[in-house]
Amino acid sequence: MADRAVGLSPVAGAPDPEGGDCVDCGRCCHHGPHTVHLLEPDELRMGPTRLAEFTELQAAPPHFRFIVNQGHVCGALDTSEKGKYPCKIYAHRPEDCRIVEPGSPACLEARALGHLGSSLGFKRSDSA
Numbered sequence: 001m002a003d004r005a006v007g008l009s010p011v012a013g014a015p016d017p018e019g020g021d022c023v024d025c026g027r028c029c030h031h032g033p034h035t036v037h038l039l040e041p042d043e044l045r046m047g048p049t050r051l052a053e054f055t056e057l058q059a060a061p062p063h064f065r066f067i068v069n070q071g072h073v074c075g076a077l078d079t080s081e082k083g084k085y086p087c088k089i090y091a092h093r094p095e096d097c098r099i100v101e102p103g104s105p106a107c108l109e110a111r112a113l114g115h116l117g118s119s120l121g122f123k124r125s126d127s128a
């Protein structure tokens with residue numbers, strides 16, 4: 001799974017609980033492949049066009065659907081502007097992403113590490 005070498009630098013201090021500094025942070029959107037998975041409600045929210053562009057189905061059973069990665073960066077993260085990390089599908093993002101609220105344990109861990117850590121139960125092996 002992701003290690004320090006593939007993340008960003010740690011972020012000091014507490015985040016804005018309203019998410020005001022999330023676009024400047026983006027640490028929780030840096031993670032290993034097969035981290036953000038989708039259940040049926042997520043697929044319905046995403047819709048077919050976003051599913052085709054930003055997700056993939058496992059070839060082998062149990063055929064989980066995941067957001068695709070670009071290396072250890074979420075494939076739905078817009079990295080076109082240096083130092084900014086907006087989500088391309090923010091309004092439609094899966095529940096896995098919504099769990100990581102600013103100030104949550106996973107958020108604080110991601111800020112401390114520079115990438116999403118191991119505190120989330122939904123994380124799966126790269127070989128899944």
Ligand code: SF4
Pocket residue numbers: 015016019021022023025026027028029100101102103106107108110111
């Ligand atoms: S780690 Fe926390 S502050 Fe940074 S983008 Fe994620 S939720 Fe926002």
Ligand code: SF4
Pocket residue numbers: 028029030036067074075076077078086087088089090093094097
């Ligand atoms: S889908 Fe959006 S919010 Fe979720 S990890 Fe990817 S870029 Fe971040």
